[in-house]
Amino acid sequence: MLPEAFAELEPLAESGWCLATEAERVAKRHASTEQELRHFYDLMVPRLEAVIAYLDAFQLDKFPEAEKQLMSLLLSMAEVTFAVEKFDADESTYEGLPANRFVPVHDIPAGGLYTPFEYK
Amino acid sequence: MASNPKPLELTPLPSDLGYRWREKFAQIGTGPVSIEPAISPQWFEWEREAIFKRCWLTVGTVDEIPNPGDYIVREIHAARASILIVRARDGEIRAFHNVCRHRGNKLVWDYKGSQRACAWACRFHGFVYDGKGDLVFVPEEGNFKEPLCGKLNLPPVSLGIYEGFIFINLQAEPEESLETYLGPIAAHLRDYPFQALPQRYHYQSFQRSNWKLALDAQSEVYHVPYLHGQTWPKLFNRPDRPHVESFDMRLYNRHRYGNWPGNPHYKPQDVEVFALGKYSSITRLGEINQPTGPGINSSNAPDWGFDIVHLFPNTNILILGGVWHTHQFWPLSENRLLWEIKIHMPEAQTAGERFSEEYGRILLRDALREDGTTHEHTQEALESGAIDSIVLQDEEMFVRHNYWAVEQEIRHWRDGVRETIE
Numbered sequence: 001m002l003p004e005a006f007a008e009l010e011p012l013a014e015s016g017w018c019l020a021t022e023a024e025r026v027a028k029r030h031a032s033t034e035q036e037l038r039h040f041y042d043l044m045v046p047r048l049e050a051v052i053a054y055l056d057a058f059q060l061d062k063f064p065e066a067e068k069q070l071m072s073l074l075l076s077m078a079e080v081t082f083a084v085e086k087f088d089a090d091e092s093t094y095e096g097l098p099a100n101r102f103v104p105v106h107d108i109p110a111g112g113l114y115t116p117f118e119y120k
Numbered sequence: 121m122a123s124n125p126k127p128l129e130l131t132p133l134p135s136d137l138g139y140r141w142r143e144k145f146a147q148i149g150t151g152p153v154s155i156e157p158a159i160s161p162q163w164f165e166w167e168r169e170a171i172f173k174r175c176w177l178t179v180g181t182v183d184e185i186p187n188p189g190d191y192i193v194r195e196i197h198a199a200r201a202s203i204l205i206v207r208a209r210d211g212e213i214r215a216f217h218n219v220c221r222h223r224g225n226k227l228v229w230d231y232k233g234s235q236r237a238c239a240w241a242c243r244f245h246g247f248v249y250d251g252k253g254d255l256v257f258v259p260e261e262g263n264f265k266e267p268l269c270g271k272l273n274l275p276p277v278s279l280g281i282y283e284g285f286i287f288i289n290l291q292a293e294p295e296e297s298l299e300t301y302l303g304p305i306a307a308h309l310r311d312y313p314f315q316a317l318p319q320r321y322h323y324q325s326f327q328r329s330n331w332k333l334a335l336d337a338q339s340e341v342y343h344v345p346y347l348h349g350q351t352w353p354k355l356f357n358r359p360d361r362p363h364v365e366s367f368d369m370r371l372y373n374r375h376r377y378g379n380w381p382g383n384p385h386y387k388p389q390d391v392e393v394f395a396l397g398k399y400s401s402i403t404r405l406g407e408i409n410q411p412t413g414p415g416i417n418s419s420n421a422p423d424w425g426f427d428i429v430h431l432f433p434n435t436n437i438l439i440l441g442g443v444w445h446t447h448q449f450w451p452l453s454e455n456r457l458l459w460e461i462k463i464h465m466p467e468a469q470t471a472g473e474r475f476s477e478e479y480g481r482i483l484l485r486d487a488l489r490e491d492g493t494t495h496e497h498t499q500e501a502l503e504s505g506a507i508d509s510i511v512l513q514d515e516e517m518f519v520r521h522n523y524w525a526v527e528q529e530i531r532h533w534r535d536g537v538r539e540t541i542e
C-alpha cells in the first residue's frame with residue numbers, strides 16, 4: 001500500500017489512517033484511544049523528515065497511488081501531532097464543538113448540491 | 121506567527137493600560153451593556169430591516185470566481201435573500217436575485233461552480249439566463265402570450281468591489297455608495313496585498329447562538345489564555361503581555377480596526393516546530409510576513425502579531441503574517457447562526473508545505489471549535505434571564521462597539537438619528 005521505503009509505517013495504513021478528507025482524519029483522531037494516538041506518533045516521528053523529503057520529489061497532488069497513501073498518512077500526522085503535543089494524547093478535557101459541526105466545505109466538490117448542514 | 125524570523129524587541133506596555141480606550145472612546149459608553157440585543161426576537165427583526173437589508177455586505181472575494189462562467193451563491197438568511205454572483209463573458213462580476221422569472225424557482229441550487237457557456241438554466245422548465253442576467257432562451261416560447269426573452273430578466277442586485285472584496289447591497293437604490301459606506305476603514309484594506317494570497321480553505325458551522333455573541337468572541341484576546349489554554353499555550357500571550365494587550369484600537373462609526381502583539385519567544389513543540397518553522401510556506405513570502413503601511417500594523421511594532429479589520433455588520437478580517445482569514449457571522453434568527461470562515465494563504469508547493477498548512481489549520485480550527493462551545497453556552501445562559509447585562513474591561517472595547525454600532529444603525533433606520541464618533 002505504501003512505498004517500499006516506508007514499510008514500517010504499514011501498520012498505520014492497515015489500521016485505516018490513509019484518509020482522503022479532513023473530516024475523516026479528524027473523526028479518526030477523536031475515535032482513537034490514547035494508546036493508538038501515541039503508537040501513530042511514535043512510529044511516525046523518526047521517519048517524518050524522510051517521508052517529507054521522499055514526497056517532495058513528486059509533484060504535489062499528482063502522486064502515484066502508494067505516494068498518495070503516504071501523503072494522506074502525513075496529513076493524519078498533523079491531526080495526531082496536535083492531540084499528542086497539546087493534550088498529551090488524552091483529549092478528554094477538550095471541550096470544543098464536535099468536529100462534525102465544523103464542516104470543511106473545502107472538501108466538498110464544487111458544483112455539489114448546496115446543503116446548509118442542518119443540525120438537530 | 122512563531123515561524124517568522126522576528127527581532128526579539130518587545131514593545132513596552134503603555135502607562136495608561138487599563139483605561140486608555142475607555143477614556144478615548146468614552147462617548148460609546150462605559151457602563152454595563154444590555155443583553156437584550158442577543159436574545160430578543162424583536163431586536164432581530166429590527167436588525168433584518170435596518171442592517172441586513174440596507175448595509176453593504178461582504179460576500180466574497182474576486183478570486184472565488186476568476187473565470188467567465190464562474191459563480192457563487194450566497195444565502196443571506198437575515199434578509200431572506202439568495203444571491204447569485206457571476207463572472208460574465210465580458211469579465212464583469214454581477215449579482216442577481218437567485219430566482220427564475222417564470223414561476224419563481226431558485227435558479228441555482230449549488231453554492232459555487234462554473235458554467236463554461238456563461239449561461240444558467242432553470243432546473244424547473246429550462247429558462248436560460250446569461251451573465252448580464254438577460255433571459256436568452258425559453259422552451260416553447262411561442263406558447264406564451266408574448267415573447268419573454270430580453271424582457272423577463274433576473275432582478276439585479278447592487279454590487280461593488282473594493283481591493284478584491286465583493287460587496288452587495290439589497291436596497292433597490294443603495295442610500296450610500298460603497299465608498300461612503302466604507303469611509304475610513306477603506307484605508308486599512310489598502311496596505312495589505314490581500315489578493316496575493318488565494319482562498320484555500322472554507323469552513324461552515326451552524327450554531328445555537330446570536331450572531332453578535334460569536335462576533336464578540338472574535339473581537340477580543342482577553343479569553344485566549346483561558347478558553348484556549350491547552351490549544352494555544354503561549355502562542356500569542358507572553359510574560360510581559362499576559363493577555364495580549366493591544367497596540368492600537370480605532371473605532372469608526374460602523375467599522376473598527378485593531379492591532380495586537382505576537383509572541384516572538386513562542387517555542388513550538390517537537391513536531392510542531394517542523395510544521396510552523398522549517399516547512400512553512402509562509403517563510404518564503406518575505407515582506408507579506410511583516411507588512412508595512414499606515415493601515416496595517418498601525419503601531420509599526422516589530423513584535424506584531426495580528427490585525428483585525430471589522431467591516432460592519434458581520435465580517436472580521438483577521439490578518440497575520442502570510443495568512444488572512446475572513447470570519448462572517450450570518451444570523452438565521454435571534455439565536456441561530458451560520459459562522460463562515462475562509463482562509464487565504466500561499467498555495468503549498470511541496471509535501472512539507474502541505475503538512476505545515478494542515479497543522480496550522482488544525483491549530484486554528486480546534487481553537488475556533490472551543491469558541492463555538494462558548495457561543496452556545498452563553499446564548500443558553502443569557503436566555504435564562506438570570507442576568508440582564510454584561511460588563512466589559514478596557515481591552516474588550518470592540519465588544520462594546522459591536523453593540524453600539526448595531527444600535528446606531530437601528531436608531532438611524534427607525535428614528536432617523538444616530539450618534540457619531542468624533
